[in-house]
Structure formats: structure tokens, C-alpha cells
Amino acid sequence: MKKAIISGSTGLLGRALVKLLCLKGIELLCLGRKELDKRSCEEIFGSSAVKYLCLPMERILELKRKSEEVNWVTDNSCVFYNFAWSGEKKLTDGTFKSQLENVGNSANAITVANDLGCKKFVNAGTIEETFADSWFKNSSKEFNSTQMNYSLAKIAARDMCKIVAYLCKIDYVHTRLSVPLDFTLQNGSYVANTLKKISKNIKYQKPTNSQLFDIISVEDVAKAYLLIGCHGKNKADYYIGSSRPATLEQFFNAFEKLLKTKNIKKTEKFFSNKSSFFNYSQLKQDTGFSPSSIFEDILKESF
Numbered sequence: 001m002k003k004a005i006i007s008g009s010t011g012l013l014g015r016a017l018v019k020l021l022c023l024k025g026i027e028l029l030c031l032g033r034k035e036l037d038k039r040s041c042e043e044i045f046g047s048s049a050v051k052y053l054c055l056p057m058e059r060i061l062e063l064k065r066k067s068e069e070v071n072w073v074t075d076n077s078c079v080f081y082n083f084a085w086s087g088e089k090k091l092t093d094g095t096f097k098s099q100l101e102n103v104g105n106s107a108n109a110i111t112v113a114n115d116l117g118c119k120k121f122v123n124a125g126t127i128e129e130t131f132a133d134s135w136f137k138n139s140s141k142e143f144n145s146t147q148m149n150y151s152l153a154k155i156a157a158r159d160m161c162k163i164v165a166y167l168c169k170i171d172y173v174h175t176r177l178s179v180p181l182d183f184t185l186q187n188g189s190y191v192a193n194t195l196k197k198i199s200k201n202i203k204y205q206k207p208t209n210s211q212l213f214d215i216i217s218v219e220d221v222a223k224a225y226l227l228i229g230c231h232g233k234n235k236a237d238y239y240i241g242s243s244r245p246a247t248l249e250q251f252f253n254a255f256e257k258l259l260k261t262k263n264i265k266k267t268e269k270f271f272s273n274k275s276s277f278f279n280y281s282q283l284k285q286d287t288g289f290s291p292s293s294i295f296e297d298i299l300k301e302s303f
């Protein structure tokens with residue numbers, strides 16, 4: 001991979017991947033929906049070497065023409081990473097209709113990637129798809145999720161993307177994540193904010209969600225996407241995580257313990273809950289990926 005195009009480049013995962021690919025000398029075309037001047041680009045991406053195009057996903061079909069305006073030439077090693085997604089105020093909220101808009105945008109991105117001559121399209125999905133898929137196969141009860149519209153739209157995007165990629169004859173790699181986290185706790189997500197509160201001894205509301213989550217550092221996520229860009233196989237569906245699932249309450253309790261004892265061994269009991277959903281072995285087998293850090297390393301990053 002000598003070149004890559006990244007939609008949603010200004011987001012949590014996009015920024016992390018841009019930084020890593022820049023370090024590896026990969027030429028980048030970053031897409032976003034905000035107008036950014038040169039200084040803002042440097043601040044966000046940490047490099048002046050990236051080309052940035054303001055192009056909302058609703059207009060992604062204009063990419064070929066717009067990319068020429070910034071003298072971007074796609075080569076046959078180029079990978080298109082699709083991270084752009086939005087609800088109404090955040091990633092996962094909003095009506096089913098608003099979530100569904102992302103599906104058409106993602107499918108259009110594949111046709112554009114193919115027209116440009118990209119070698120591979122890598123799409124970001126979520127572990128919520130796996131929960132929903134499992135429910136569809138096994139349950140007779142009503143589907144109950146706190147992120148129902150998001151989960152269903154993500155499944156629709158995955159399936160639509162697979163079909164469009166097949167018809168276009170471009171390689172398609174699907175990926176799923178649980179909780180990518182900036183270990184410096186700067187990104188303001190619910191998990192990062194709660195961990196910050198715990199570190200400052202501020203009271204926080206105990207999570208009521210008993211679902212399992214798997215926290216992985218954004219640097220490891222970026223590493224996984226680099227490897228997928230280079231070695232990921234057509235039609236693969238990779239789970240990117242650390243395979244140490246726990247409930248949010250268990251994560252928060254583990255963090256409290258860690259702050260008190262500074263002893264990683266004492267937090268191990270919080271991660272005993274194994275689930276086959278959070279298994280990155282296929283990713284490891286195909287690309288050689290394994291995470292470089294674990295949840296407890298937050299202590300090294302932030303304090």
C-alpha cells in the first residue's frame with residue numbers, strides 16, 4: 001500500500017490511522033465534511049504532508065473530479081478506508097432514517113473507490129452487528145438494544161457494501177470494533193469521561209448496561225487497519241479488539257483497583273468473562289496483528 005484515501009479522517013479512528021500511515025510514508029487523501037485551513041489540518045493530523053478535501057459523504061460521488069483539483073492520483077495499491085458515519089448528534093443516536101443515510105453513502109463510496117482504481121475497500125463496522133446477528137439467529141424475544149437504529153443500519157451498510165463491492169469487483173474487507181479508546185482519555189467519550197472521573201475521585205453514575213465490551217487503544221486499532229490495508233483478505237470480516245471483554249462496570253471497577261494498587265495482576269479477575277464474539281484470531285492469522293497495549297496501560301499514558 002503506497003496510497004490511501006480515508007473518509008471520516010477527522011474522527012477518532014481516522015485521525016489515529018492518518019498519523020500512523022503518515023509515519024509509514026503512505027501518501028494520503030483525507031476526506032471530511034468541515035472546511036479546514038492548512039493550520040487546522042496540521043493540528044488535526046500532525047502533518048502537513050496530507051492532502052485534505054472537504055467533501056461531505058452525501059457528495060462522495062464527486063470524489064473523482066474533486067480529487068483532480070488537489071492533484072491526487074490514485075494508484076493500484078491504493079486502499080479506501082471508510083470511517084465516515086453519523087447519527088444526529090453523535091455516531092450512534094438518531095432515527096432509523098437518519099442512521100440509514102450512512103448506508104447509501106457507504107455504498108456510493110465503494111463505487112467511487114472502484115472508479116478511481118482503488119485496490120481494496122476497508123469498512124468500519126461494530127460488534128453491535130455481531131450481537132444483532134446472533135439475536136436474529138437464536139432469539140424468539142423482541143430485539144432489545146440501546147443502539148437499535150445504529151446496529152440495524154450498520155448491518156444494512158455491511159450487507160449493501162458487500163453486494164456493491166462484489167458487483168464492482170473491488171476487494172471488500174469488513175471490520176468490527178467494540179470500544180476503541182484514546183488511552184490519554186482526551187477524546188470525551190462516555191468511557192473516557194468516566195475513567196477521568198474515577199481518576200479524580202469524582203462520583204459517577206454506575207452503568208446499567210450489562211453487555212460485554214472490549215477496550216482497545218486507538219493506536220492498536222490504527223495498527224490493525226494498516227495491516228488490513230496491506231494483508232487483509234477479500235470478503236474477510238475481522239474483529240479488531242484485545243479479546244479481554246468485560247462489562248463497563250467491571251472495567252470501571254478494574255480501573256479503581258488499578259489506581260489504588262498499581263498492580264496489573266490484581267485487575268485480571270475483572271476480565272475473566274470470555275466470549276467467542278471478541279475473538280481477533282482471524283485478524284491475527286491473516287495479518288499478524290496483536291495488540292501492543294492492554295487496558296491497564298492507560299495508567300502509563302494518563303498519570
Ligand SMILES: NC(=O)c1ccc[n+]([C@@H]2O[C@H](COP(=O)([O-])OP(=O)(O)OC[C@H]3O[C@@H](n4cnc5c(N)ncnc54)[C@H](OP(=O)(O)O)[C@@H]3O)[C@@H](O)[C@H]2O)c1
Pocket residue numbers: 007008009010011012013014031032033034055056057058082083084085086091124125126127176177178179180
Ligand atoms: N468510536 C467507537 O466507539 C466505535 C465503535 C465501533 C465502531 N466504530 C465505527 O468506526 C467508524 C469511525 O468511528 P469514530 O469513532 O472515528 O467516529 P467519529 O469520531 O464520530 O468520526 C466520524 C467521522 O465521520 C465524519 N462524518 C460523519 N458524517 C459525515 C458526513 N455526512 N460526511 C463526511 N464526513 C462525515 C466525521 O466528520 P466531523 O469531524 O465533521 O464530525 C468524523 O470525521 C464509524 O463507522 C463507527 O461506527 C466506532
